[in-house]
Amino acid sequence: MALFHRRARGDEVRPGDVFRKVGTYGGNWTVDRIFDYPDIPRHVRLVERAGSRAMTVAATLLLDPEAFTRISRAEDIPAP
Numbered sequence: 025m026a027l028f029h030r031r032a033r034g035d036e037v038r039p040g041d042v043f044r045k046v047g048t049y050g051g052n053w054t055v056d057r058i059f060d061y062p063d064i065p066r067h068v069r070l071v072e073r074a075g076s077r078a079m080t081v082a083a084t085l086l087l088d089p090e091a092f093t094r095i096s097r098a099e100d101i102p103a104p
Contacts, residue, residue: 037058037086038058039057040098041086041098042073042094043093043094044093045091046089046090046091046092051075052072052095053071053092054071054073055086056071058083065083067081068080
């Protein structure tokens with residue numbers, strides 16, 4: 025897992041983005057909330073799309089291809 029790497033410009037995580045978790049307990053997760061605090065790296069709250077689970081992870085983990093794959097971006101989803 026690449027913990028220290030540079031992100032491509034414009035590769036930000038936003039509420040509404042959907043990611044698929046890689047591995048045995050995979051599934052689709054939606055970014056619900058972003059936490060920006062001065063003393064820790066950015067974290068995000070994810071909610072499972074087809075369930076009731078939630079988890080909080082570092083935003084950089086979402087950009088690690090060994091952990092998550094981006095399924096869609098918030099701006100790709102049409103407004104109701």
